[in-house]
Amino acid sequence: MDFNMPEDVEIMRTTIKKFVEKDLEPISQQVEEEARIPDEIVQKMRDLGLFGLAIPEKYGGLGLSTIAEIIVYEEITKTNACFRSRIGTSNGIGSIGIYYDGTEEQKKKYLPRVASGEWSAAFALSEPEAGSDAANIKTTAELDGDHWVLNGMKHFITNGDCAHLFTTLAVTGKKESGRSEITAFIIEKGMPGFSIGKKEKKMGLKGSETTQLLFDDCIIPKENVIGGDAMIGQGFKTAMRVLDKGRLTMGACALGASQKLLDMCVDYAKQRVQFGKPIGQFQMIQAMLADMATEIYAGRQMLYHAACMRDEGRKITREASMAKLFCTEMASRIADKAIQIHGGMGYMKELPVEMFYRDVRLYRIYEGTSEIQRMIIARDLLKD
Numbered sequence: 145m146d147f148n149m150p151e152d153v154e155i156m157r158t159t160i161k162k163f164v165e166k167d168l169e170p171i172s173q174q175v176e177e178e179a180r181i182p183d184e185i186v187q188k189m190r191d192l193g194l195f196g197l198a199i200p201e202k203y204g205g206l207g208l209s210t211i212a213e214i215i216v217y218e219e220i221t222k223t224n225a226c227f228r229s230r231i232g233t234s235n236g237i238g239s240i241g242i243y244y245d246g247t248e249e250q251k252k253k254y255l256p257r258v259a260s261g262e263w264s265a266a267f268a269l270s271e272p273e274a275g276s277d278a279a280n281i282k283t284t285a286e287l288d289g290d291h292w293v294l295n296g297m298k299h300f301i302t303n304g305d306c307a308h309l310f311t312t313l314a315v316t317g318k319k320e321s322g323r324s325e326i327t328a329f330i331i332e333k334g335m336p337g338f339s340i341g342k343k344e345k346k347m348g349l350k351g352s353e354t355t356q357l358l359f360d361d362c363i364i365p366k367e368n369v370i371g372g373d374a375m376i377g378q379g380f381k382t383a384m385r386v387l388d389k390g391r392l393t394m395g396a397c398a399l400g401a402s403q404k405l406l407d408m409c410v411d412y413a414k415q416r417v418q419f420g421k422p423i424g425q426f427q428m429i430q431a432m433l434a435d436m437a438t439e440i441y442a443g444r445q446m447l448y449h450a451a452c453m454r455d456e457g458r459k460i461t462r463e464a465s466m467a468k469l470f471c472t473e474m475a476s477r478i479a480d481k482a483i484q485i486h487g488g489m490g491y492m493k494e495l496p497v498e499m500f501y502r503d504v505r506l507y508r509i510y511e512g513t514s515e516i517q518r519m520i521i522a523r524d525l526l527k528d
């Protein structure tokens with residue numbers, strides 16, 4: 145596979161780099177402290193088309209290839225991770241299920257709003273009893289004449305507070321095997337019986353909202369099943385396909401953060417003097433830098449390779465899990481070394497190293513823990 149990027153991908157990379165340097169990085173600390181992204185920055189993201197990265201041009205998006213999208217996320221996660229979370233959740237797991245399996249009518253109705261950034265989207269799968277065991281959700285949806293009635297709750301929902309559209313998974317029956325039959329719905333903010341619950345206080349990603357969603361006899365039109373009647377009971381597969389792609393994105397976030405940390409460490413190792421010389425001249429520091437760079441090189445190859453496979457229309461379930469597993473575990477190792485290289489300064493809020501350390505920890509958990517990625521990889525290896 146050839147990683148010589150087409151010119152338009154490189155132009156995109158340069159545009160995002162400039163946006164990060166000029167607009168995002170200067171307010172990274174402010175966003176961390178205020179736990180919100182200023183409206184004018186969200187507007188700039190809209191103006192750049194970032195809310196429609198992966199959405200086809202036909203529906204108002206930029207229609208980027210997977211590899212181009214991965215590169216955008218790699219660049220944008222070199223600063224505060226919540227900027228990526230705001231856009232990536234919306235045009236990624238929040239709405240991509242509609243693109244995959246929605247009816248043409250649903251695509252035309254919802255995707256342009258998401259692509260323009262007028263509406264944000266969220267993905268509502270997780271529940272207190274259904275984290276890794278995603279099929280164990282308890283939220284139910286019952287058909288009552290011309291509408292569905294949803295009851296239950298979701299938690300740990302990224303973009304919960306700012307989203308207008310929620311791709312929501314609910315149980316609509318039981319299969320012969322005894323397992324739940326799961327259907328994917330489009331829920332709009334303001335639908336009767338739907339409300340936003342508790343806002344979570346988190347270890348990191350402070351500028352990204354994480355909330356509960358409450359469904360109390362929530363009434364939604366019959367036509368809001370993603371894909372229409374033919375897709376009733378098929379929602380779990382939609383969710384799994386959504387997560388395949390999401391896992392590549394997580395890998396890209398981990399890669400961007402890792403590269404940024406390495407760059408900071410190299411700079412610091414050149415200028416921090418101890419025992420009369422820059423610490424970069426000590427072999428123990430050199431070994432850490434060399435290991436970081438080597439892992440990043442490996443992680444980038446895996447991720448770009450999996451992205452190119454997806455662009456070729458190939459199934460990427462195993463490769464996406466491998467890339468997520470490797471890159472996210474790598475990011476934690478690298479963040480740990482980055483604190484060590486920066487010593488006491490690495491532990492201080494004056495530098496962003498400790499923020500990265502906290503933020504990258506989440507990547508090993510959300511959109512499937514490392515343990516779930518290993519399970520998916522092993523199942524694929526062992527299947528008939």
Ligand code: COS
Pocket residue numbers: 267269270275276277278279380381384385387388461510511512513516519520
């Ligand atoms: N693409 C398409 N279909 C898929 C799929 C994929 N990647 N993965 C599974 N499926 C299908 C299976 O083929 C199966 O179909 P049939 O019923 O027709 O046989 C169905 O979905 C159920 O699959 P499976 O039996 O593997 O389901 P499990 O309950 O064992 O769970 C895992 C599978 C563990 C992979 C799933 O629960 C999971 O991904 N958990 C982590 C959830 C997660 O990432 N949460 C993060 C919250 S969202 S930010």
